[in-house]
Amino acid sequence: AQTVTQSQPEMSVQEAETVTLSCTYDTSESDYYLFWYKQPPSRQMILVIRQEAYKQQNATENRFSVNFQKAAKSFSLKISDSQLGDAAMYFCAYRSLQGAQKLVFGQGTRLTINP
Amino acid sequence: DSGVTQTPKHLITATGQRVTLRCSPRSGDLSVYWYQQSLDQGLQFLIQYYNGEERAKGNILERFSAQQFPDLHSELNLSSLELGDSALYFCASSVGGNYTFGSGTRLTVV
Numbered sequence: 001a002q003t004v005t006q007s008q009p010e011m012s013v014q015e016a017e018t019v020t021l022s023c024t025y026d027t028s029e030s031d032y033y034l035f036w037y038k039q040p041p042s043r044q045m046i047l048v049i050r051q052e053a054y055k056q057q058n059a060t061e062n063r064f065s066v067n068f069q070k071a072a073k074s075f076s077l078k079i080s081d082s083q084l085g086d087a088a089m090y091f092c093a094y095r096s097l098q099g100a101q102k103l104v105f106g107q108g109t110r111l112t113i114n115p
Numbered sequence: 116d117s118g119v120t121q122t123p124k125h126l127i128t129a130t131g132q133r134v135t136l137r138c139s140p141r142s143g144d145l146s147v148y149w150y151q152q153s154l155d156q157g158l159q160f161l162i163q164y165y166n167g168e169e170r171a172k173g174n175i176l177e178r179f180s181a182q183q184f185p186d187l188h189s190e191l192n193l194s195s196l197e198l199g200d201s202a203l204y205f206c207a208s209s210v211g212g213n214y215t216f217g218s219g220t221r222l223t224v225v
Contacts, residue, residue: 004157033212043203044117045158045216091157095212100171102148103207103214105157 002027004094006106013082014114020067021077021109023092031097034068036077039089039108048090051075079111087113118142121206121217129225133194136220138206140187146170146210147189149181152203152219164189196224 003026013019025034036048051059051068058066063083067076079086092106118141128134140147145166150158160173164183175181178196183189193200201224206217 035214042218043221044218045205045207047214050213089155100160100163101209101212102160102163102171102173103150103158104160107157108155110155 002029002032002094002096002104004092004104004106006092006109008109009107010110010112012112012114013079015082015084017082018078018080019082019111021079021090021092021111023075023077023106025073025075025092025094025104027073027094027096029096029098033095033097034066034075035093035095035103036064036066036075037091037093037105038086039091040085040087045091049077082113084113084115087111117215117217119206119208119215119217121204121220123220124218125221125223127223127225128196130196130198132196132224133192134196134222136191136193136204136206136222138189138191138208138217140189140206140208141210141215144208144210144215145187146208147183147187148207148209148214149175149189149191150205150207152205154202158205161191193222198224200224 034051038046063080089108093103120139149161161175163170
């Protein structure tokens with residue numbers, strides 16, 4: 001079974017600075033999807049970014065980018081120019097392309113933005 | 116509005132009771148997934164339905180059950196509730212690898 005590990009329960013960053021959230025995963029599959037979700041205090045799950053494992057190019061979405069290291073099974077999220085609205089729980093998730101294709105989540109990283 | 120509708124938003128009930136959570140997926144999405152999120156934890160997969168059929172089960176307790184109806188809405192039934200069942204229950208629908216989550220139902224068992 002696949003597992004996802006986020007080793008940083010909490011992170012903080014100064015507004016306008018850059019922060020990187022870590023995620024590692026374990027799988028024997030060669031093709032899969034990886035995601036970062038944001039959960040603000042409203043508890044809504046918001047997709048931040050998605051990476052297909054077959055793509056070598058790292059995904060980017062405006063201020064959000066990932067560093068996908070397939071061999072190392074690492075998938076970190078970089079947030080540039082941090083804004084107060086970025087404060088939230090961030091979850092890394094894995095999705096297989098086989099079977100149920102359910103999302104497997106990490107335990108989350110709580111990100112605080114200091115003004 | 117994500118397009119996935121969950122009702123009710125909040126539910127408070129006593130131990131031993133039974134509740135039903137409802138989810139209407141995004142128009143055109145055939146898959147419905149249920150997840151449980153306990154306080155400050157990651158989301159745990161409970162069960163998936165695809166076009167009315169159960170497709171996969173996760174760590175779902177025997178006291179919990181679900182179904183998906185012909186109009187594709189899904190219901191999650193939780194019975195003999197315990198204090199530890201207090202959590203946020205999310206429904207998500209999926210097409211083409213992209214998931215859309217509902218806003219969740221917060222269940223409090225007292």
